[in-house]
Every structure is written in structure tokens, then in C-alpha cells.
């Protein structure tokens with residue numbers, strides 16, 4: 001493990017300063033300095049001092065620790081940040097979220113008094129998630145380039161498993177589109193779906209995705225694998241009347257049963273043509289296609305959608321699942337979503353299950369399915385089947 005070479009403590013309480021300095025020295029941090037205000041900290045940064053780790057009390061006299069985050073971001077502060085507070089945990093969480101939104105690297109957050117064990121754990125946790133933030137802007141593509149990629153069959157699906165919480169059984173996979181670009185390598189959907197929408201070729205993209213996903217589903221079924229495949233659709237996909245008929249036709253042509261296809265519906269912005277989307281989804285549901293409400297809790301009107309549509313499945317967004325066991329706010333939202341789904345007779349998928357603790361947490365409540373990096377990242381189809389064998393064997 002490598003300890004930060006220069007650590008600066010910003011804390012107005014002299015006793016806390018001494019205590020932290022001592023603890024850091026015990027952990028072999030070579031250089032520790034302290035200052036008692038945000039103004040002093042900024043002055044230090046302005047003189048070009050290179051700080052590796054900043055331990056910041058968010059309750060400071062004068063400029064507070066929340067405001068100082070913006071000033072650090074403006075100065076492109078590139079070191080790590082550890083937030084400390086005597087306030088309740090939710091205040092720290094808010095500050096940490098804000099810091100991340102500013103692109104600052106957060107090592108962690110701790111309530112006072114900081115225990116030596118806590119501090120040592122945090123300093124030791126400098127893992128890949130703390131790699132310097134990816135600051136280079138990704139490349140974006142034109143609608144023409146996307147149209148060509150569709151025609152040249154360069155789009156491919158990665159599959160992220162959904163597993164049952166009680167017996168670990170793999171029950172399905174979510175199709176996540178990738179573009180295998182001949183020069184740029186693997187391109188993520190954020191970099192090209194927007195172009196498809198703007199260029200009016202979203203239905204071509206959707207058709208290509210469905211065709212790919214359905215063919216993979218057939219291949220798996222031919223091997224005796226009983227999986228459901230989930231495809232993401234946005235409310236704007238659903239604005240065309242013909243969408244439901246297209247899905248019926250594509251499935252019929254390949255002999256895919258409606259109940260093996262899950263449509264994960266997201267609502268990432270305010271949609272205009274809700275009536276049309278309701279008709280399309282209603283018709284799909286009538287034919288027994290499974291409807292899933294995706295990223296639940298983050299859209300604009302998830303509750304209204306839940307009221308209007310007979311969804312079969314609810315996916316609790318990652319931001320409410322991951323580490324819900326230690327954050328009372330996330331926990332409250334997570335549990336309410338779970339309870340609501342149960343009352344509405346829906347299956348629940350917890351997204352963002354990223355570590356052993358998240359997985360353990362799910363065992364203690366009635367969540368049906370889980371998805372996330374603890375189980376597996378999205379995989380190409382060949383790797384998916386290999387992964388499945390080892391998951392079931394372990």
C-alpha cells in the first residue's frame with residue numbers, strides 16, 4: 001500500500017487536529033500539516049502546494065466545507081478528499097455526492113470522532129475506483145456513422161445476468177448494446193444512442209438490437225438454457241404506433257415466446273406522447289410480454305407510470321440499493337420500493353449489487369432478483385455461458 005505523501009487537515013478544532021495528525025503519523029504518512037479555515041486552505045492551494053490527501057471538516061467557520069468543494073473544483077484540485085463531520089451521516093453523504101458531481105476524488109466520509117481503525121481502512125482502500133477520473137471527453141458519432149454501423153452489423157450485445165436472491169439461480173440477462181468499432185474499439189451506448197435519436201434512426205437501432213437479442217435468446221434456448229432476455233426501451237421508442245406490431249412480428253418470425261422477452265422501460269426525461277406509449281405497452285402486456293420499470297425512483301413520473309401500467313417487474317435503481325444497509329436514507333427508499341412492488345404483485349430486481357455486503361443485505365429482505373458487479377459485469381454471449389457455469393458451480 002502507498003500512503004499519501006502530503007496530507008493536509010482542515011479543521012478548526014485544535015484537539016481534533018492533533019488527534020488526526022497523530023493517527024496519520026502512526027500510519028506512516030510522511031508529511032502532515034494542518035490549517036484551521038477554508039480560506040487558509042485555498043491560499044495554500046493557490047501557492048501551488050501539491051496536496052495528495054485533504055481531510056476536510058465540512059463544518060468550518062467562515063467559508064464552510066460545502067462551499068469550499070466548488071472552489072477546489074475550480075482550482076482543479078487533483079488529490080484525494082476525505083470528508084469529516086460531527087453532523088449526521090446524511091449531511092456527509094450530501095457533501096460527498098456534491099464533491100463527486102464536481103469531479104473531485106472522494107476517498108471517503110467519516111463521522112467524528114475518527115477512529116484509527118476507520119482511518120487506516122480508508123487509506124488502505126485506495127483501489128481502482130479511486131483511479132484518476134476519466135477527464136478526457138469521449139468521442140461522439142454522427143447519425144450517418146451510426147446508420148453505417150447498423151448496416152455493417154457492427155453493433156453487438158453484452159449481457160448482464162439477473163440472478164435469484166434465494167437460490168442464486170441465473171434467470172435472465174439484460175441486453176446492453178455495444179458498438180464494436182473497427183478503429184475506436186468498443187463504444188458505449190452513451191456515445192451513439194443520442195445521435196440515433198437526433199438523426200431519426202432510433203427505430204432502426206431498436207430493430208437491430210431486438211433482432212440481435214432475440215437471435216441470442218434462440219441460441220441459448222437451443223442449448224437448453226432457460227433464460228429471459230431483457231431489452232431496454234425508452235418511452236420515446238414507444239411513441240410509434242407500430243412498435244408493438246414490430247415486436248410481435250420479430251418474435252413470431254424467430255419463434256420466441258412473449259414471456260421470454262422482458263421490456264425494460266426507462267423514462268429519463270419528460271415525454272410528450274404518453275398516450276401512445278401507454279397504448280403500445282398495454283398491447284404488449286396483453287400478449288404477455290413482460291414489462292419492467294427500469295431505474296425505479298430516478299425518472300420524472302415513475303409513480304404515475306406504476307399507477308397506469310401493469311408492470312411485472314420493478315428494478316430498484318443502483319443509487320438506492322448499493323450500500324443501503326449503511327445509509328438510512330437509501331434504506332428507507334429501498335424498503336418502500338420493495339414494499340410497494342410487493343403490494344402491486346410485482347417481482348423486484350435490485351440493481352447495483354456491487355459487493356458481498358450488498359449481496360448479504362438482499363438475503364435479509366424479500367427482494368427476488370439481483371443484478372450488479374458483485375454478480376457479474378456485462379459479458380459477451382460466449383463469456384456469459386462460461387460465467388454461468390462457474391457461478392452455478394461456486
Ligand SMILES: [Mg+2]
Pocket residue numbers: 174232264294295
Ligand atoms: Mg435496464
